[in-house]
Amino acid sequence: MASRVLRDVTKYKRSQLADRHQAFEARKAELLSQTEKSDDPIQTLLDGLKKLGLKSTTAATANGGYSLSNTSQMLIQSTFDASIPSALPSAWQADLERLLTIQSNKFEYTDLFSRLATEWVDKPNDANLLLGSPFGSDSTAETSDTESFESVQVGREEMYRQRREWDSFVFTERQTDTAAIEAYLSDLFIEPQQKKKVQKTPFDHLQTAFSKWNVTDDTCDSQDVEQAIKAVLRADLLSGRKRDELIALSNAGKGVLTEVADVINMELANLGDWSWKPSPTPTYMRKQINGKYRVYMNPEIHQALLLQYIGTRFAVSTKAIFKGFLRSKAWPKSAHSSMSSKDHARFAFYLRAHKTDFKDSVLHARREQFKDDFFLTQLPDKIEEGNRDYNAPGDSDDEDTDKKTPLEIKQTLLRLATTELMVQRKIYGSFTLCQTDFKWFGPSLPHSTIFTVLDFLGVEDSYIDFFKKFLSMSLVFPQDGPNAEPRTRLCGVPISQTLSDVFGEIILACLDFAVSKATKGRCQLYRFHDDVWFWGQKGDCELAWAAIKKFTGVVGLGLNEEKTGSVHISDKGPVRWGFLVLDPVKGRWIVDMANVDQHIAEMRLQFAQCRSVFSYVQAWNSYMGRFLGNNFAHPANCLGIEHLDMVFSTFKYIQKKLFEDDDNTTGCEDVTSYLKSVIEERFGTKDIANVFLYWPVELGGLELRNPFIPLMTARENSEENPHDLLEIAWERDEEAYDQWKQKFEKDRSKHFVDAPQGCDPEKFFSFEDYVRFREETSEALKLAYDDLLASPKIEGLENTRFVDYALNTLPLEFHASKHIKTKFSTMDVYWRWTVHLYAAEAMQRFGGLGLGEKEMLPVELVNLLRNERVRWQG
Known part of the structure; x- marks a missing residue:
């Protein structure tokens, strides 16, 4: 290994x-x-x-x-x-x-780095031991594996509560009315007049495409296995030793991967005889950074790769098929107040335009963004993308694709909702924003619903039979002890499986279509997995909500009342995004401090179980460096500088509370002083250099993330008042109207020929008529809309001669660093800022930017440990 x-x-x-x-x-x-x-x-x-x-x-x-x-x-x-x-x-x-x-310092800190890496190996956290850390069996930790196991087992009642609820869904068969589902889908997809036509309808094409799907159209090869391995690792399906073995397999070479591909091809040829082997499959509860627990299977590696191979191909085909249906005439695509052919003719006459398609408009932007970012976003467009990890914590979004990552889509959703709120309030004087999600969506999906929908869409019976075997696996929880009884899954889909994503997205795509059809395209579901958002005018949102309720009842799902909220339409509850809640009066997002305080308590618990300095740094980076920043929202023009300063204050508050000791024994007020005190206590090293804490690992530092730097880089160019962007758009529309009017009146004699009905060739149409369809006609509004959705321009610190000198001293053996480069302009803005803060100390104490003896630093060991996601205490 x-x-x-x-x-x-x-x-x-x-x-x-x-x-x-x-x-x-x-x-x-x-x-x-x-x-x-x-x-x-x-x-x-x-x-x-x-x-x-x-x-x-x-x-x-x-x-x-x-x-x-x-x-x-x-x-x-x-x-x-x-x-x-x-x-x-x-x-x-x-x-x-x-x-x-200087040389003494380099020896001392190389040794300290090595001891910290060894501590991480020898003292894994309880959560890692429970999930089979590759280092667990040789641990020299103070407690045994059994004691660690028991310490995880006791005390966290929330884990037991969620486990009981999960069990109640998964091991109870939930029969739905399949005839009612078929009738609902028929009414939804098949128009009465379409039944009489000879020509194929868009739904006929959809059914035909699904019926022709076949996983054996291509042969699995070594490259396919390599892609499947990357996808399984990204999905975080396997942990501990199996993850370690999978990483080793990925580096085994083409010959070994080809043999694995041969096995997959043999299994595909006999898919009808496939079954879970070995059975039962071990299953574990893992605590997530947001406080929830999720249940992960831990299958054998070859099973995981086979299912990933099949799942990816089914996912890509499903998305392509539904995208074709989205582009068809069957899917309504109207605006909030769509222009008629008469309206188009009026605009063409008065503005002397032969064609008025208005592609440079908010309406067109909405359609394209929905298609590109939110329609079946959980499914990959290409085989190379592998899986789309909805559950990614946001600390490893490194997918090799031009497509937005799950984290970026979540941020886009908030920006869209905020921008639409501003735009529609400005145009219509009102706005309705609704959100909901499905209660325990994955575990509660009835198998009968899944198979009925697949059959209705035309999927072959042989594949449905295979999917039935896939979903009815036998599960056992090693945490329940050696006498734990295996139980068969009767409901729901397993997490971190691409096939599960496909089943969920196929069912919810029917909901997407139902809402669009019910509102004649005026409401689209901005949906990320089962997190559902929609907005617009009150009447349209009421129609959308009715469609959601009807769908939910038919397919046998339940809405999560705790996460169902709206502004303007009802009193269900507040609209939330991450740690933000929408103030309906001011129309701005504010931090939910009660939620923050709960997470501070959880953070203190999680940090307390970190047995090594490196595990503490990893937990800090996940929590403070990424999770909190992501859930306070990334800087955006629509949020403005007021929001940014609110986040600054909240980070300051969190750090103060986090290190606030009841008996005030630590004397630490921030993470820098705390880690210095821990290192001094455990290893005897005094006067720890700040640069050692914040410098990248490959240069001999701990790579502790500073959450304030990303905010600072955006603050300089943040909007003081985002509403001013809309005011400018309105002024530009007035200017444009005046210019068109002057041009019309100057050439008045040319307008008497072929004037459309209702158009006065002697009088230019009114300003009210000109701006009546702003969302479809105003280029100025489109510019403002784009600006509001965008991020403020990142502004780093200015380069200096000293920084250039410091970077030039970077030894050749450190030139491969991902973060610190010899040229200031080629570095990420975060690291440019970090260099400005700590380069002087590095030069003084270490004679340069390398903090240790390169060949003696166990960088690859640390990187291997960092590659596995943080395992949270349960």
Whole structure:
């Protein structure tokens, strides 16, 4: 296993480092002693430094390294040249002695980094032990695996409550009225007049496409296996040893992957005989960063890859089929107040335009964004995308695709809702915003509903039979002890399986269509998995809500009352997004501090169970560096600077409360002072450099994330008042109207020919008529709409000569760093800011930006451990 090899390598590196460090400190002490006794201390230092190999700080002389040769030459000159001040040689001596201190610092911090990495391996958190950490069996932690297991088992009543509720859904068969579902779908998809037509309807094409889908149209090869491995790792399906084995398999080479592909092809050829092997499948509860628990299967690797291969192909085909239906005439696409052909003719006449398709409009932008970002967004467009991890915590959105990540889509949803609120209130004077989701959607999906919908859409019976076997797996919870009884799943779909995503999206695509049809296209569901948002004018939202309620009753799902809220339409409850709640009076999002306080308590609990400094850093980065920032919303023009400053204040409040001790024993008020105190207590290292905490791992730092920097980079260009963007659009519409009117009146004589009915060739139409369909006709509104949806321009700190000098001293062995580059302009703005904050300390204490001895740093071991998601205490 890669992890064990890296651990052994780290142990060897530590022993070598200890020998080198000890030898250096002995020679250093001897040299300083000789220098103190020497009649020529500077020359003694020069000779000793050359023997130690310390010819420069961290880089070649041309790139800022310290030149011993220069000092030697100037020293000779000083013996003859009285113009050289007597104090200057003392400064030279101090510089030479500083080279020794720098080298000592590099040895010390390389050793500290290695000890911290070893601590992470030897003392895994309880949550990692429970899920089978690859290092768990050799743990030297203070408690045994059994004790750790028991400590997780007791105390968290919420886990037991959610487990009982999950069990009540999954192990209870929920029969739905299949005849009623078929009748509902027929009424939805098949228009009465269509039954009489010979020509195929859009739904006929949809059914035909589903009936022709076949997973064996292509042959699985090594590249397909490689893509499946990436998808399974991204989905976080496997943990501990199985994840470790899967990573090793991904690096095994084409020959091994081809053999795995051969096995998959054999299974595909006999799919009718497929079954879960071995059975039952072990199943675990994992606590998520948001406080919820989710139940993950832990299947054998070859089963996981086979199901991923099938699921990805079914997902891509499903999305392409439904997108074709979306583009068809069957799917209504009207605006809030759509222009008639007569209206188009009026605009064409008065503005002298031959065609008025108004593609540069808010209406067109809405349609395109819905299609690109929110229609079946859980499903991939291409095989190469693999899966779309809806449950990703937002700390590893690194998908190789131009498509928006799940995190970006969630942020887009908030921006859209906020922008539409501003635009529609400005145009219509009112706005209704609604949100809901389905209660325990994945576990509660009735199997009879899934198979009825698949059959109605035309999926072959042989595949439906396979899907039935897939869903009716036997499960066992190792947490229940050695005598735990296996139980068969009778309802719902397993998490982190692409096939599960397809089943859910197919059913909810029917809901998307039902709402669009009920509202004649004036309401679309902006849906991310089962999180449902819709907005518009009150009457349309009422129709949409009625369609949702009808659908829910027919297919056997339940709405989550706790997450059902609206502004303007009813008193169901507030509209929430992340840690924000919408103030319906002010029309702006505010932080829900009660929710924040709950998470502070949870954060303290989670941080307390971190047994190593690196695990604490990883937990901090997930919570403070990403999760909280994501759920307060990323900076956006529609939110403005007021929102940004509110988030600043909240982060400050969280950090103060997080380290506020009941008996005030820690004396720490922030994460920097806290980690310094922990490291000093455990490892005896005092006066820890700040740069060591915040510097990237590959340069010998802990890579602690600073949540304030991303906010600071956006603050300079944030909108003071986002509503001003709409005011400017309104003024531009007035200016444009005046220009069109002047042009019309100037050429009045040309307008008498072919004037459409209702158009006065002698009088330009009114401003009210001109702006009556702003969402379809106003380019100025479209510009404002785009601006409101956009992020403020990121503004980093200005480059300086010192920063350029510091970057130039980066040694060659560190040039592969992902974060710190030799050129300021090529770095991410976060790291540019970080360099400005900590480069001076790095230069002073380490002689450059590399904090340790590169070949001695166990960077790959740390990276391997960081690749697995944080496991939260349950």
